[in-house]
Amino acid sequence: MKALKTILMAGAVFAGAMWGSPDADAKTMALLVGVADYNEASGIHSLLGPRNDVSIMWRALKARGASPDDLTVLTDHLPTSPDFPVAKGLPISTNILAELDRLAKVAERGDTVIFYYSGHGTRQPADPKYLQDEPEADGMDQVLLPADVGSYDPIKMTIRNALVDNTLGDKITAIRNKGAFVWAIVDACHSSTVTRGEEVVRSVDPATLGVPDTPTPAPEASRSTERDGTLRAAVEIPGDGGLVGFYAVESSDQAIERPFPGYNMPMVGDDPKKQRMGVFTYLIHRALTENTASTYRDLAQQVVAELSSDRTGGKVPPPVFDGDLDEAIPGSTGDKLPNSVSGLVQDGKISFPAGTLQGFEEGAQLALYAPGKVDKPIGHVTIATSSAVDSTAENIDWVQGADQISNGTIAAVVTEPAINFRFVVAPPPAGDLTDAGAKAETASAIDAAFKDDAQALGVSLGDAGNPDADVMLRVKNNRLWVVRSDRPWVTTAGAYDETPSIALGDGPEKTGAALKTAVWSLARAAKLLRVTSAMEPNGGEDDGLKITASIARSPKQDDKAACSGIDAPADAKPVDLQPLLPAAAGNCSYVDIEVTNDGDLDYYVAGFYVDALGGVSAIPANTAKRGCVRTLPAGADKPLQFRFWIDTWDEKANKPSTVGAENFVVLAVPKLAAHEPPRLCALTQPTLQAMQQTRDVEIAGTRSANQKLASLIGNVEGGATRGVSAAPETDDGPKMTGRLFVFDVKP
Secondary structure, three states: OOOOOOOOOOOOOOOOOOOOOOOOOOEEEEEEEEEEOOOHHHOOOOOOOOOHHHHHHHHHHOOOOOHHEEEEEEEOOOOOOOOOOOOOOOOOOOHHHHHHHHHOOOOOOOOEEEEEEEOOEEEEOOEEEEOOOOOOOOOOEEEEEEOOOOOEEOOOEEOOOOOOHHHHHHHHHHHHOOOEEEEEEEEEOOOOOOOOOEEEEEEEEEEHHHOOOOOOEEEEOOOOOOOOOOOOOOOOOOOOOEEEEEEEEOOOOOEEEEOOOOOOOOOOOHHHHOEEHHHHHHHHHHHHHHHHOOOOOHHHHHHHHHHHHHOOOOOOOEEEEEEOOOEOOOOOOOOOOOOOOEEEEOOOOOEOOOOOOOOOOOOOEEEEEEOOOOOOOEEEEEEEEEEOOOOOEEEEEOOOOOOOOOOOEEEEEEOOOOOOOOOEEOOHHHHHHOHHHHHHHHHHHHHHHOOOOHHHHOEEEEOOOOOOOOOEEEEEOOEEEEEOOOOOOOOOOOOOOOEEEEEEEOHHHHHHHHHHHHHHHHHHHHHHHHHHHHOOOOHHOOOEEEEEEEOOOOOOOOOOOOOOOOOOOOOOEEEEEOOOOOEEOOOEEEEEEEEEEOOOOOOOOOOEEEEEOOOEEEHHHHHOOOOOOEEEEOOOOOEEEEEEEEEEEOOOOOOEHHHEEEEEEEEEOOOOOOOOOOOOHHHHHHHHHHHHHOOOOOOOOOHHHHHHHHHHOOOOOOOOOOOOOOOOOOOOOOOOOEEEEEEEEEO
């Protein structure tokens, strides 16, 4: 369901990094909207569940530490009782938008702001003024219907008083630009109205409101950096707040409310058949009150596990989750294990949203932990099957006396990695170690860096001075140099291709920690490139997925100039790129990669730039705030685009950027019902550029070219389109595919 197309501007998310530890003074604020009664003239049938929905969410947030003063409720006809909130006003359009504006004013960095909506939804033709980076297959905007909704206005081309996803995106972006994290929850749907027995579908047929059934033709894509009406974040504010979205259903499915008599009493409705709630809200509330989820991903998986158990009164469509799912949820009391991945247990198997690229590869052994409990493992298991981004484990060996988990979430940590990937590091040759102090510190630092075999992920020490190793360590000028086998050893300070190095003299522990960071960064980048290069195009099938690329460079561009503009240079002639074949690139080379989908299957698509010093950055940069993936629907009328400059000069620091062999990786993961969104942000990591002798400017985990992506492709839209269900994965379905483009970058 693309209910909120919101700008997600951010730099790259480092592997394993969270949004940040909660500030002691940070608040959890919420706007809880429940629309039950509609104007009879609108032709929309009223609902019973939204009043109960906002009431139980209000109770759950209070129980998790939120102050009642920070919880605003817009609904009507709630009982007067301490067990129910006091509504601030009616759930009409002006009140809802005004409260979102108020939250944007009072929110501060580190706060969590929750926007919750329960009520009807529908669709209308997409607004042609809104440029969309992530295509929609149906050309329709999603719309939430407040209590004062009117009919369709053919002049303004919108439903009167409706909350269109684009408008909500603007409001949420304003909150995020204050540094607050936004959690959007929508329990509504957008298909035709259906009522079956005691089940009520939360949707309105667009024709009821006079909405035309033909999408508005899309205009030519504007590439101006300022576009009135587009969703955009304030690019000049670094580190804007994150976003996660929980949505009841996909845009083509139906959100349902049902009777849940006696659940979390008291409830609105004397007749048990009228004690209704949204099924999705019921599931979220159950998961929140269990208090075992540490992250939004944990919470999403618990919702899916509960849904698959069919204890809600009948099957309902799968929900949708999007955004920073690995962030901590408000009021989380459970500690999160470092480097852990949350999996879903069902039918004796565990599915994980991590695969070969994250060390969850076939043969890897895992320790299992109960959600939120990190003191000791409750079982062990071995990965049975894996792809690049997901995996499955079976034959769980439970610890005697531990509480087994038969259906639900579980945390896992790799304890013994599989040996499917080797990255060999050669210690310095004996001729480099003539100074006794440097020799002793280097030896101790190497021991410190490699003593933790459990984290090695295939990294191992080779023979000293072996030139065929992936990395050879050298010692010169009282520095420890990390020399890649495919790059020259350059010790000249300030050179474009200067080799990363670590100053000796700070002690073996500090030197060892820096060495481990450098080696592991290079190893992870190498693994990403090796896995991608080994993928068979289109998963070995003609599935309609096409990836094309070109590169262009203006012959007039100064080697030390800023890369200005947002299109390919007018005087440049683009050259087609072929996967795995190196293409010459220099300062301000402009790369344009397009992914089209003429097949019958939706895909998650991700793009990563891998620089010459191990940095892995999500492209576009905004995708780092929504799982580092975008969705490409089957039969979409426009491609997904990756457009960026390759920059060899950091004009802000007035210093060279990286050069050498650099790469762009495209990963396309089939969007099957058995998958939750792939955990691809774990692949990103900072560059080692700061380890060069004269580069004392922290690049914040992204090459300098990404600093300009804000003006190049920053004003893009995204939406929640990642459906999740607990259906088992089949081995005969379509496989993920990838492309690796190689650039020979020179000043």
